[in-house]
Amino acid sequence: MSFKKMMLALVFGSILTLSQTHAQEWQTNFEKAKTLAQKEKQHIVLVFQGSDWCTPCIKLDREIWSSPEFQELAKGHFVMLKADFPRKQKNKLPADQEAHNKALAAKYNPNGYFPFVVVLDASGKKLGETGYEKIPPKAYFNKLNAF
Known part of the structure:
Protein backbone atom coordinates (compact mmCIF):
# COMPACT_ATOMS: atom_id res chain seq x y z
CA MET A 1 0.00 0.00 0.00
CA SER A 2 1.36 3.39 -0.93
CA PHE A 3 2.04 6.07 1.66
CA LYS A 4 -0.69 8.25 0.14
CA LYS A 5 -3.30 5.47 0.42
CA MET A 6 -2.24 4.73 4.00
CA MET A 7 -2.64 8.38 4.97
CA LEU A 8 -6.07 8.56 3.32
CA ALA A 9 -7.17 5.42 5.15
CA LEU A 10 -5.91 6.87 8.43
CA VAL A 11 -7.70 10.19 7.88
CA PHE A 12 -11.01 8.55 6.90
CA GLY A 13 -10.77 6.14 9.84
CA SER A 14 -10.20 9.07 12.22
CA ILE A 15 -13.15 10.99 10.80
CA LEU A 16 -15.39 7.95 11.14
CA THR A 17 -14.28 7.41 14.74
CA LEU A 18 -14.86 11.07 15.62
CA SER A 19 -18.31 11.11 14.06
CA GLN A 20 -19.28 7.99 15.96
CA THR A 21 -18.10 9.35 19.31
CA HIS A 22 -20.13 12.54 18.92
CA ALA A 23 -23.31 10.94 17.61
CA GLN A 24 -26.15 10.81 20.11
CA GLU A 25 -27.10 7.20 20.75
CA TRP A 26 -30.88 7.01 20.65
CA GLN A 27 -32.74 4.06 22.09
CA THR A 28 -36.10 3.01 20.65
CA ASN A 29 -36.96 0.30 23.19
CA PHE A 30 -38.26 1.38 26.59
CA GLU A 31 -37.15 -1.75 28.45
CA LYS A 32 -33.62 -1.47 27.04
CA ALA A 33 -33.54 2.24 27.98
CA LYS A 34 -34.61 1.40 31.56
CA THR A 35 -31.94 -1.31 31.82
CA LEU A 36 -29.26 1.11 30.58
CA ALA A 37 -30.47 3.86 32.90
CA GLN A 38 -30.40 1.55 35.92
CA LYS A 39 -26.95 0.23 35.01
CA GLU A 40 -25.51 3.73 34.42
CA LYS A 41 -27.53 5.42 37.21
CA GLN A 42 -28.99 7.92 34.75
CA HIS A 43 -32.36 9.43 33.91
CA ILE A 44 -34.23 8.73 30.69
CA VAL A 45 -35.17 11.53 28.32
CA LEU A 46 -38.19 10.28 26.36
CA VAL A 47 -38.85 12.34 23.22
CA PHE A 48 -42.16 12.14 21.37
CA GLN A 49 -41.66 13.51 17.89
CA GLY A 50 -43.02 13.59 14.37
CA SER A 51 -39.70 13.55 12.55
CA ASP A 52 -41.08 14.19 9.08
CA TRP A 53 -43.99 16.56 9.68
CA CYS A 54 -43.68 18.43 13.01
CA THR A 55 -41.75 21.67 12.51
CA PRO A 56 -41.01 22.26 16.23
CA CYS A 57 -39.82 18.62 16.48
CA ILE A 58 -37.43 19.16 13.60
CA LYS A 59 -36.17 22.39 15.19
CA GLU A 69 -22.76 20.87 23.03
CA LYS A 75 -23.31 11.96 27.87
CA GLY A 76 -23.15 10.34 31.28
CA HIS A 77 -26.41 11.98 32.43
CA PHE A 78 -29.22 10.74 30.20
CA VAL A 79 -30.33 7.71 28.27
CA MET A 80 -32.05 9.16 25.20
CA LEU A 81 -35.25 7.38 24.11
CA LYS A 82 -37.11 8.31 20.94
CA ALA A 83 -40.78 7.62 20.19
CA ASP A 84 -41.21 8.77 16.60
CA PHE A 85 -44.52 9.14 14.80
CA PRO A 86 -43.64 9.78 11.13
CA ARG A 87 -46.48 10.31 8.65
CA LYS A 88 -44.78 9.83 5.28
CA GLN A 89 -45.02 6.34 3.85
CA LYS A 90 -41.28 6.23 3.10
CA ASN A 91 -40.52 6.77 6.82
CA LYS A 92 -43.08 4.27 8.12
CA LEU A 93 -41.86 2.35 11.14
CA PRO A 94 -42.14 -1.43 11.50
CA ALA A 95 -45.50 -2.44 13.02
CA ASP A 96 -43.94 -3.59 16.31
CA GLN A 97 -42.09 -0.26 16.75
CA GLU A 98 -45.25 1.67 15.92
CA ALA A 99 -47.19 -0.32 18.54
CA HIS A 100 -44.40 0.21 21.08
CA ASN A 101 -44.45 3.98 20.49
CA LYS A 102 -48.25 4.11 20.76
CA ALA A 103 -48.08 2.29 24.10
CA LEU A 104 -45.50 4.80 25.37
CA ALA A 105 -47.72 7.66 24.18
CA ALA A 106 -50.77 6.19 25.95
CA LYS A 107 -48.84 6.20 29.22
CA TYR A 108 -46.65 9.31 28.98
CA ASN A 109 -48.24 11.54 26.31
CA PRO A 110 -52.01 10.92 26.41
CA ASN A 111 -52.79 14.40 25.03
CA GLY A 112 -50.69 13.77 21.92
CA TYR A 113 -48.40 16.81 22.16
CA PHE A 114 -45.49 17.13 19.72
CA PRO A 115 -42.71 17.56 20.48
CA PHE A 116 -43.11 16.34 24.01
CA VAL A 117 -40.10 15.61 26.20
CA VAL A 118 -40.51 13.58 29.38
CA VAL A 119 -37.74 13.03 31.91
CA LEU A 120 -38.06 9.72 33.74
CA ASP A 121 -36.10 8.05 36.48
CA ALA A 122 -34.53 4.67 35.72
CA SER A 123 -37.70 2.82 36.76
CA GLY A 124 -39.94 4.86 34.43
CA LYS A 125 -41.41 7.31 36.97
CA LYS A 126 -42.11 10.72 35.44
CA LEU A 127 -39.94 13.48 36.92
CA GLY A 128 -40.86 16.34 34.58
CA GLU A 129 -41.94 17.35 31.09
CA THR A 130 -41.32 20.07 28.55
CA PHE A 147 -36.24 17.60 37.00
Whole structure:
Protein backbone atom coordinates (compact mmCIF):
# COMPACT_ATOMS: atom_id res chain seq x y z
CA MET A 1 0.00 0.00 0.00
CA SER A 2 1.36 3.39 -0.93
CA PHE A 3 2.04 6.07 1.66
CA LYS A 4 -0.69 8.25 0.14
CA LYS A 5 -3.30 5.47 0.42
CA MET A 6 -2.24 4.73 4.00
CA MET A 7 -2.64 8.38 4.97
CA LEU A 8 -6.07 8.56 3.32
CA ALA A 9 -7.17 5.42 5.15
CA LEU A 10 -5.91 6.87 8.43
CA VAL A 11 -7.70 10.19 7.88
CA PHE A 12 -11.01 8.55 6.90
CA GLY A 13 -10.77 6.14 9.84
CA SER A 14 -10.20 9.07 12.22
CA ILE A 15 -13.15 10.99 10.80
CA LEU A 16 -15.39 7.95 11.14
CA THR A 17 -14.28 7.41 14.74
CA LEU A 18 -14.86 11.07 15.62
CA SER A 19 -18.31 11.11 14.06
CA GLN A 20 -19.28 7.99 15.96
CA THR A 21 -18.10 9.35 19.31
CA HIS A 22 -20.13 12.54 18.92
CA ALA A 23 -23.31 10.94 17.61
CA GLN A 24 -26.15 10.81 20.11
CA GLU A 25 -27.10 7.20 20.75
CA TRP A 26 -30.88 7.01 20.65
CA GLN A 27 -32.74 4.06 22.09
CA THR A 28 -36.10 3.01 20.65
CA ASN A 29 -36.96 0.30 23.19
CA PHE A 30 -38.26 1.38 26.59
CA GLU A 31 -37.15 -1.75 28.45
CA LYS A 32 -33.62 -1.47 27.04
CA ALA A 33 -33.54 2.24 27.98
CA LYS A 34 -34.61 1.40 31.56
CA THR A 35 -31.94 -1.31 31.82
CA LEU A 36 -29.26 1.11 30.58
CA ALA A 37 -30.47 3.86 32.90
CA GLN A 38 -30.40 1.55 35.92
CA LYS A 39 -26.95 0.23 35.01
CA GLU A 40 -25.51 3.73 34.42
CA LYS A 41 -27.53 5.42 37.21
CA GLN A 42 -28.99 7.92 34.75
CA HIS A 43 -32.36 9.43 33.91
CA ILE A 44 -34.23 8.73 30.69
CA VAL A 45 -35.17 11.53 28.32
CA LEU A 46 -38.19 10.28 26.36
CA VAL A 47 -38.85 12.34 23.22
CA PHE A 48 -42.16 12.14 21.37
CA GLN A 49 -41.66 13.51 17.89
CA GLY A 50 -43.02 13.59 14.37
CA SER A 51 -39.70 13.55 12.55
CA ASP A 52 -41.08 14.19 9.08
CA TRP A 53 -43.99 16.56 9.68
CA CYS A 54 -43.68 18.43 13.01
CA THR A 55 -41.75 21.67 12.51
CA PRO A 56 -41.01 22.26 16.23
CA CYS A 57 -39.82 18.62 16.48
CA ILE A 58 -37.43 19.16 13.60
CA LYS A 59 -36.17 22.39 15.19
CA LEU A 60 -35.69 20.65 18.56
CA ASP A 61 -33.65 17.95 16.84
CA ARG A 62 -31.56 20.40 14.84
CA GLU A 63 -31.02 23.00 17.61
CA ILE A 64 -30.71 20.77 20.69
CA TRP A 65 -30.39 17.00 20.17
CA SER A 66 -27.98 17.25 17.21
CA SER A 67 -25.79 19.93 18.77
CA PRO A 68 -22.35 18.74 19.88
CA GLU A 69 -22.76 20.87 23.03
CA PHE A 70 -25.93 19.07 24.17
CA GLN A 71 -24.54 15.67 23.22
CA GLU A 72 -21.43 16.26 25.32
CA LEU A 73 -23.46 17.51 28.29
CA ALA A 74 -25.97 14.66 28.06
CA LYS A 75 -23.31 11.96 27.87
CA GLY A 76 -23.15 10.34 31.28
CA HIS A 77 -26.41 11.98 32.43
CA PHE A 78 -29.22 10.74 30.20
CA VAL A 79 -30.33 7.71 28.27
CA MET A 80 -32.05 9.16 25.20
CA LEU A 81 -35.25 7.38 24.11
CA LYS A 82 -37.11 8.31 20.94
CA ALA A 83 -40.78 7.62 20.19
CA ASP A 84 -41.21 8.77 16.60
CA PHE A 85 -44.52 9.14 14.80
CA PRO A 86 -43.64 9.78 11.13
CA ARG A 87 -46.48 10.31 8.65
CA LYS A 88 -44.78 9.83 5.28
CA GLN A 89 -45.02 6.34 3.85
CA LYS A 90 -41.28 6.23 3.10
CA ASN A 91 -40.52 6.77 6.82
CA LYS A 92 -43.08 4.27 8.12
CA LEU A 93 -41.86 2.35 11.14
CA PRO A 94 -42.14 -1.43 11.50
CA ALA A 95 -45.50 -2.44 13.02
CA ASP A 96 -43.94 -3.59 16.31
CA GLN A 97 -42.09 -0.26 16.75
CA GLU A 98 -45.25 1.67 15.92
CA ALA A 99 -47.19 -0.32 18.54
CA HIS A 100 -44.40 0.21 21.08
CA ASN A 101 -44.45 3.98 20.49
CA LYS A 102 -48.25 4.11 20.76
CA ALA A 103 -48.08 2.29 24.10
CA LEU A 104 -45.50 4.80 25.37
CA ALA A 105 -47.72 7.66 24.18
CA ALA A 106 -50.77 6.19 25.95
CA LYS A 107 -48.84 6.20 29.22
CA TYR A 108 -46.65 9.31 28.98
CA ASN A 109 -48.24 11.54 26.31
CA PRO A 110 -52.01 10.92 26.41
CA ASN A 111 -52.79 14.40 25.03
CA GLY A 112 -50.69 13.77 21.92
CA TYR A 113 -48.40 16.81 22.16
CA PHE A 114 -45.49 17.13 19.72
CA PRO A 115 -42.71 17.56 20.48
CA PHE A 116 -43.11 16.34 24.01
CA VAL A 117 -40.10 15.61 26.20
CA VAL A 118 -40.51 13.58 29.38
CA VAL A 119 -37.74 13.03 31.91
CA LEU A 120 -38.06 9.72 33.74
CA ASP A 121 -36.10 8.05 36.48
CA ALA A 122 -34.53 4.67 35.72
CA SER A 123 -37.70 2.82 36.76
CA GLY A 124 -39.94 4.86 34.43
CA LYS A 125 -41.41 7.31 36.97
CA LYS A 126 -42.11 10.72 35.44
CA LEU A 127 -39.94 13.48 36.92
CA GLY A 128 -40.86 16.34 34.58
CA GLU A 129 -41.94 17.35 31.09
CA THR A 130 -41.32 20.07 28.55
CA GLY A 131 -41.47 20.76 24.84
CA TYR A 132 -39.64 22.86 22.29
CA GLU A 133 -38.08 26.09 23.53
CA LYS A 134 -35.84 28.43 21.58
CA ILE A 135 -32.99 28.35 24.11
CA PRO A 136 -29.32 27.35 23.86
CA PRO A 137 -28.41 23.66 24.25
CA LYS A 138 -26.82 24.22 27.68
CA ALA A 139 -29.96 25.93 29.00
CA TYR A 140 -32.10 23.06 27.67
CA PHE A 141 -29.79 20.51 29.29
CA ASN A 142 -29.97 22.41 32.60
CA LYS A 143 -33.76 22.43 32.41
CA LEU A 144 -33.90 18.67 31.84
CA ASN A 145 -31.30 18.03 34.51
CA ALA A 146 -33.29 20.05 37.06
CA PHE A 147 -36.24 17.60 37.00
